[in-house]
Amino acid sequence: MSSLDDRSKVAIVEAASLSYPVGARRELQTEGQAIRSPLLLLNGWAARVRVLHDGRRQFISFVLPGDIMGHYTYPDPVATSTVVALTDVQVCPLPDSTELPDLERAYSISGALDEACLVAQIIRLGRFTARERILDLIIELFERLSLAGLVEGNSFAFPLTQEITADALGLTSVHVNRMVQQSRRIGELCWIAGQITLPDLPSLRSAIDRSTTTVRPWSALPPMPVAPSRN
Amino acid sequence: MSSLDDRSKVAIVEAASLSYPVGARRELQTEGQAIRSPLLLLNGWAARVRVLHDGRRQFISFVLPGDIMGHYTYPDPVATSTVVALTDVQVCPLPDSTELPDLERAYSISGALDEACLVAQIIRLGRFTARERILDLIIELFERLSLAGLVEGNSFAFPLTQEITADALGLTSVHVNRMVQQSRRIGELCWIAGQITLPDLPSLRSAIDRSTTTVRPWSALPPMPVAPSRN
DNA sequence: CGCTGGTTTGATCTTTCTCAAGCCGTGTGG
DNA sequence: CCACACGGCTTGAGAAAGATCAAACCAGCG
Secondary structure (H helix, E strand, C coil): CCCCCHHHHHHHHHHHCCCEEECCCCEEECCCCECCCCEEEEECCEEEEEECCCCCEEEEEEECCCCEECCCCCCCCECCCEEEECCCEEEEECCCCCCCHHHHHHHHHHHHHHHHHHHHHHHHHHHCCHHHHHHHHHHHHHHHHHHCCCCECCEEECCCCHHHHHHHHCCCHHHHHHHHHHHHHHCCCEEECCEEECCCHHHHHHHCCCHHHCCCCCCCCCCCCCCCCCC | CCCCCHHHHHHHHHHHCCCEEECCCCEEECCCCECCCCEEEEECCEEEEEECCCCCEEEEEEECCCCEECCCCCCCCECCCEEEECCCEEEEECCCCCCCHHHHHHHHHHHHHHHHHHHHHHHHHHHCCHHHHHHHHHHHHHHHHHHCCCCECCEEECCCCHHHHHHHHCCCHHHHHHHHHHHHHHCCCEEECCEEECCCHHHHHHHCCCHHHCCCCCCCCCCCCCCCCCC
16 A cells, blocks of 8 residues: 555546546557657556567556556657557546655556566566466466455456467467366366456465566555545 | 766766676676665676576576666665676666756666567567577667677677577577577578677568567667777 | 587477367347 | 357367477587
8 A cells, every 4th residue: 555645646536537438449559659648547457569560469568457658757758569458448647746756656666566567477478388377467467456456355357358368478369278278177267257266376376486576565556546436 | 879968977987987897697686685776787798587496597688788777766676686797797886866867867768778678578578489589689689789889890799608598588598509500501690609790680670570679779878888999 | 638618419299389160158130 | 039240269180389308519728
């Protein structure tokens, strides 16, 4: 739980009041384009993605509620990758942090977490087997969603198709499917109808080598700034 | 070529005067440990690396002369990954940028470039074939070294073993070896005795889909702050 | 001269991909 | 209410990329 001073909180609530919806599959940011304003994702899932000339597609990272996109601190920043909405989402302009050291710090921490996710993704793609990649990604998302207050017990809404999961993990959807089925049979993973349940997270976590990849409990922003359920 | 004001240049020269050597295989930074001071690499090659419990190893990114490590802007930063010297290196403390907006900007840009390299690495590992991974990495290093003034014509010193290259690319050294030999036979790559020559960079570059992965010509710091040859 | 670290080669095995088809649930128009 | 089109999931058979294991080679070096 990050502690923000009142002025920062006000700034966030104010920004959230300017939120607007963006439909699934729409681009929130386009690679190579100047960034008008950095964004804060309030609701839904998005992802950074790159598509190669021959159609191969790689998702770089996922953007979850509470995450920020396009926040760079040098002048005239340019988006380094396309960000696409995976579901219908709600976004708002990121409140300016000048004069608000608490926000500044929160953004800085958020950036460090982002980087940690990129590193985790590199480890997955470079040295994990298909099974490990799938489970590790799911655990990571579980933990991040958990910080955002979007996990109920040991299950959470998982809006990704197997195809998208495959394109995030450097696999084919066919292979993801087979591995998931295997995990289902063992009972280590329950993934039905856009809902994932992890019956035994601790044992899963120790089965996969997540070493220091663990998301630390320094949340960048208060869980779900404008969530309907809490506050 | 970044333009720094005089005070910033002085700060760098001053820091460089505090440089010290670190032997190959020594750790410059240890994952999970508090960062005393961020560092500037003046000479030699280093790499961010993670080793899994069962010994699998993945290099995350390479640190080249002029690059910085451990520069985080939140209080009490912790190293998110181990940085190890791949060759004998020369490092110095990174000059503090408070009160020096030019330096501040340079660091910020350097951070953005770092991120771009992580993204490039994700694309390589996720969607490139072995041949593409090797050539793409070599091209990236070529371009980065080029900005640092470490490329002569179309060749440069390449101190990595095939084993390390493999551990950077999510491959085995055996397979790297075979692919490299193939590239050698075609004449697209000449890699002998720690020296790489790219006879036809443009055609190579178009053969590999490096799309927007291209390193932009905003160099973070003046090429080789204290290089012996220039200045 | 014999180590040592790095490269090369061969044979075989495994993981993952490719292609192709079938299935299932949902939504839509007749 | 049915038909059928669509997106996503599932299954099978065969192919390919890359891993594994093991050994030989080769240069520099103490």
